[in-house]
Amino acid sequence: MTLEISSRDSNTKVILLSEDDWARYRDIRLAALAHDESAFGGNYDSESEFTESTWRQKASQYVGILAVIDGADCGFMTVENLKGDFGATCWVGSCWVDPKFRQRGVLRSLFSFVDSLADQRNWGVQGLGVWVDNSGAISAYENIGFEKMGEPQESSRKAGMFYQRMIRSVKEAS
Numbered sequence: 001m002t003l004e005i006s007s008r009d010s011n012t013k014v015i016l017l018s019e020d021d022w023a024r025y026r027d028i029r030l031a032a033l034a035h036d037e038s039a040f041g042g043n044y045d046s047e048s049e050f051t052e053s054t055w056r057q058k059a060s061q062y063v064g065i066l067a068v069i070d071g072a073d074c075g076f077m078t079v080e081n082l083k084g085d086f087g088a089t090c091w092v093g094s095c096w097v098d099p100k101f102r103q104r105g106v107l108r109s110l111f112s113f114v115d116s117l118a119d120q121r122n123w124g125v126q127g128l129g130v131w132v133d134n135s136g137a138i139s140a141y142e143n144i145g146f147e148k149m150g151e152p153q154e155s156s157r158k159a160g161m162f163y164q165r166m167i168r169s170v171k172e173a174s
């Protein structure tokens with residue numbers, strides 16, 4: 001499924017990836033880890049060893065949303081359906097925009113696309129976790145309509161690191 005969204009200074013195409021798009025899903029996830037591993041719970045060395053069947057399993061559980069500008073895959077996030085904290089109906093992960101395309105509304109376009117499918121896919125109350133010291137991402141999420149919820153939680157994957165939960169409801173988001 002594809003949606004063309006007019007973002008601030010370019011035409012961004014946003015695509016819902018299927019399991020068969022696993023190689024595209026893999027490539028942008030590994031690019032995210034190569035550039036910004038400290039922003040995520042995963043790590044490049046282990047994910048670069050994943051097999052096709054692992055990527056296919058990831059792509060079906062954590063649905064990939066991809067932003068494309070002028071043919072370049074430049075922004076990514078995943079959405080998993082679950083009953084999460086604070087009434088979340090889905091959990092967003094792996095948000096990343098290629099540094100060359102930041103501050104141009106790509107993340108906002110990814111969320112507009114998810115919002116357009118909210119009723120159909122039960123994506124109306126979106127939750128995520130972000131490291132407490134990732135102030136740039138926290139500001140971006142707040143501008144898009146997320147609110148901080150609850151106390152910081154310690155990561156089970158990265159001991160000693162804490163994440164902030166944030167929630168956004170589509171009907172209340174700007």
Ligand SMILES: CC(C)(COP(=O)(O)OP(=O)(O)OC[C@H]1O[C@@H](n2cnc3c(N)ncnc32)[C@H](O)[C@@H]1OP(=O)(O)O)[C@@H](O)C(=O)NCCC(=O)NCCS
Nearest residue numbers: 039096097102103104105106107108130136137139140143
């Ligand atoms: C966080 C990130 C995904 C934002 O992507 P982006 O495409 O640059 O975001 P957008 O351009 O859509 O910005 C959305 C809003 O947030 C604001 N914003 C974006 N980055 C910001 C920053 N670093 N500091 C403050 N505000 C920021 C924008 O100005 C915009 O606000 P506005 O529309 O009200 O003017 C991107 O910086 C990134 O990939 N960072 C590294 C990986 C990361 O930290 N991921 C989060 C893991 S939880």
